[in-house]
Amino acid sequence: MKIITQKHLQEWLSRLAGEMNLVAPVNSKGKMIYREIKSPEQIAWGFERTKMPPKNWYFPMTESILEIKQGKETKITEPPEPQKTVIFGVRPCDARSVIAFDALFLNKPPVDRQYARHREALIMIGLSCPQMWDTCFCLTVGGAPNSKEGLDILLSQVEDGYAVELLTVKGETIFEGVTFKELAIKVDEPQIHNGLPALRKSDQWMALFNDLYWQKLSDSCLSCRVCSFVCPTCRCYDVRDELVALKPGLKEYERLRAWDSCTATGYRRIAGGHNPRDTKEKRLRNRFYCKFMYYPEDYGSLGCVGCGRCIDACPVGIDILEVIENVDHLLEKVQINV
Amino acid sequence: MPESSTKTNIQEQSETTDLIIPSLASITGIHDLANNIKLIQVQLDDLAKREVFIYKPGQFVEVSIFGVGESPFGLASSSARGDTLEFAVNRVGTLTDALFRLDVGDQVGIRGPLGKGFPMDMYKGKDILVLGGGIGGAPLRPIIQTVIDNRADYGKMTILWAARSPDLLVFTEEYDHWCSQPDVSMHITVDQAPEGWEHEQGLITTLIEKINPSPENTITVTCGPPIMIKFTMMTLEKLGFRPEQNWVTLEAKMKCGIGKCGRCNLGEKYICTDGPVFCFAEVRNFLESYV
Numbered sequence: 001m002k003i004i005t006q007k008h009l010q011e012w013l014s015r016l017a018g019e020m021n022l023v024a025p026v027n028s029k030g031k032m033i034y035r036e037i038k039s040p041e042q043i044a045w046g047f048e049r050t051k052m053p054p055k056n057w058y059f060p061m062t063e064s065i066l067e068i069k070q071g072k073e074t075k076i077t078e079p080p081e082p083q084k085t086v087i088f089g090v091r092p093c094d095a096r097s098v099i100a101f102d103a104l105f106l107n108k109p110p111v112d113r114q115y116a117r118h119r120e121a122l123i124m125i126g127l128s129c130p131q132m133w134d135t136c137f138c139l140t141v142g143g144a145p146n147s148k149e150g151l152d153i154l155l156s157q158v159e160d161g162y163a164v165e166l167l168t169v170k171g172e173t174i175f176e177g178v179t180f181k182e183l184a185i186k187v188d189e190p191q192i193h194n195g196l197p198a199l200r201k202s203d204q205w206m207a208l209f210n211d212l213y214w215q216k217l218s219d220s221c222l223s224c225r226v227c228s229f230v231c232p233t234c235r236c237y238d239v240r241d242e243l244v245a246l247k248p249g250l251k252e253y254e255r256l257r258a259w260d261s262c263t264a265t266g267y268r269r270i271a272g273g274h275n276p277r278d279t280k281e282k283r284l285r286n287r288f289y290c291k292f293m294y295y296p297e298d299y300g301s302l303g304c305v306g307c308g309r310c311i312d313a314c315p316v317g318i319d320i321l322e323v324i325e326n327v328d329h330l331l332e333k334v335q336i337n338v
Numbered sequence: 339m340p341e342s343s344t345k346t347n348i349q350e351q352s353e354t355t356d357l358i359i360p361s362l363a364s365i366t367g368i369h370d371l372a373n374n375i376k377l378i379q380v381q382l383d384d385l386a387k388r389e390v391f392i393y394k395p396g397q398f399v400e401v402s403i404f405g406v407g408e409s410p411f412g413l414a415s416s417s418a419r420g421d422t423l424e425f426a427v428n429r430v431g432t433l434t435d436a437l438f439r440l441d442v443g444d445q446v447g448i449r450g451p452l453g454k455g456f457p458m459d460m461y462k463g464k465d466i467l468v469l470g471g472g473i474g475g476a477p478l479r480p481i482i483q484t485v486i487d488n489r490a491d492y493g494k495m496t497i498l499w500a501a502r503s504p505d506l507l508v509f510t511e512e513y514d515h516w517c518s519q520p521d522v523s524m525h526i527t528v529d530q531a532p533e534g535w536e537h538e539q540g541l542i543t544t545l546i547e548k549i550n551p552s553p554e555n556t557i558t559v560t561c562g563p564p565i566m567i568k569f570t571m572m573t574l575e576k577l578g579f580r581p582e583q584n585w586v587t588l589e590a591k592m593k594c595g596i597g598k599c600g601r602c603n604l605g606e607k608y609i610c611t612d613g614p615v616f617c618f619a620e621v622r623n624f625l626e627s628y629v
Contacts, residue, residue, distance in 0.1 A: 076362075
């Protein structure tokens with residue numbers, strides 16, 4: 001096992017910060033969030049789960065997807081290649097969100113070139129979780145506190161440093177020249193939650209589509225969309241044009257895409273006003289069905305990584321893990337009734 | 339060690355450039371179709387692109403006005419009739435309002451053709467019942483044109499055209515031409531008829547029952563508001579049409595048009611890539627209703 005000391009890790013990160021964009025968890029007024037940093041001194045080493053996933057660096061909250069210059073002629077160009085970015089301290093659940101994103105944006109044609117550009121420029125150094133925290137449920141959705149999926153390198157804390165697993169060519173490349181020792185050290189197994197509910201397979205959810213449960217569940221929903229905002233796998237986006245410069249004989253626009261959410265009131269409204277998803281019951285149901293039925297059926301990956309952020313963020317206590325558990329119970333009942 | 343797969347994917351992309359970057363096009367004609375509805379004609383500026391822009395009845399494009407935005411429109415023209423792209427615009431929102439203020443010669447962006455069209459080959463040898471409601475007649479016009487242009491390939495064509503009022507009927511100038519073709523008949527109805535109205539009055543469902551088309555060797559194509567589609571399908575079923583005979587084109591405000599942005603799903607289906615044209619046998623079994 002490759003072991004790197006804290007000192008050598010910081011030296012390595014310092015070097016990376018000089019070579020590329022380094023993103024890591026920092027403590028911002030008591031809140032753990034990912035930020036672009038200049039020095040590893042800024043890293044909040046004791047962080048647990050960040051308030052927001054690191055999604056912003058491969059699917060930014062708002063970004064230009066086309067640049068349009070309209071003068072005598074109109075020129076439309078795609079944005080330049082993004083700067084190489086290494087995210088340090090990615091939790092294994094968040095890393096698995098790129099598996100879901102790749103499935104939709106890269107593997108299902110046509111390729112979303114803007115996402116592909118970010119993905120190409122992205123290196124993720126994961127930090128395995130020593131334990132599952134309060135609302136974590138990665139195990140229910142096929143992950144684990146020490147999952148390697150989506151990562152280029154996985155670090156796991158051991159006595160006197162970190163065990164290093166190089167998982168991709170990208171990972172190997174950026175680790176070149178780093179001082180480490182080969183030691184026969186065993187990484188402690190993470191502490192996990194026992195008794196987490198089992199997730200029903202995508203084809204089983206169909207039987208509950210018209211169940212009254214969704215109405216009861218959505219009674220308190222405020223359609224505030226915070227669940228999507230904090231979600232590492234929600235990927236719905238809106239597209240808008242914005243004027244960025246007005247010069248004599250030349251207008252410059254950006255076509256922007258920005259995070260959106262299917263729980264928004266008018267999200268599914270069509271021209272003329274008809275809205276097939278006109279109640280919050282239908283909208284909230286769509287969000288859960290997207291994650292556990294539609295996304296897996298369309299792209300072969302779940303639309304949830306079990307980070308639990310939406311459970312913490314929901315102002316009215318709608319709990320995705322409870323939904324998974326209730327769906328399991330309701331399906332048992334349905335099967336008994338049949 | 340697994341190599342990142344992104345590079346090959348980017349390289350494979352080159353063929354689909356036009357689905358992401360709008361192609362520049364110029365407005366060549368603007369015609370009043372009905373009250374608050376215009377037919378806009380455009381041509382791609384790049385001659386090479388014009389040649390390869392081949393589309394089927396029922397497919398759509400995303401139309402950009404730079405600085406305002408982009409919206410999907412069903413194509414109302416036929417590839418076989420030339421390289422002018424036509425689409426009907428009802429002024430209902432920001433982008434359509436901006437489209438109404440454009441003139442001939444102005445530039446727009448076009449992405450497409452997008453979505454799946456009507457399976458015209460499958461309709462060959464069959465009678466065709468065309469059911470259009472309001473501006474919903476626009477994406478059906480290419481079917482009418484295709485049948486007229488390939489008359490021997492199809493059976494009898496019956497066009498039922500409906501609108502809330504006479505001033506909302508689209509393509510009125512073409513009715514005489516359509517009806518002068520062999521084996522084509524047309525019936526028109528409006529919800530509110532003025533005095534002296536010489537066509538039918540009432541909903542399209544009433545008209546269908548009155549015409550009483552035979553389901554034998556017939557397919558139907560319907561486009562209109564969701565509520566019209568719903569009741570039209572019920573009426574057709576009553577007359578003995580099986581869902582497998584009925585085709586519809588559905589609407590959504592797709593942002594990307596290529597199955598990425600998540601806007602237009604109906605359950606696990608996407609209107610933009612699985613549709614917008616569907617066989618009703620499929621639509622009726624959708625988990626999530628289009629209505």
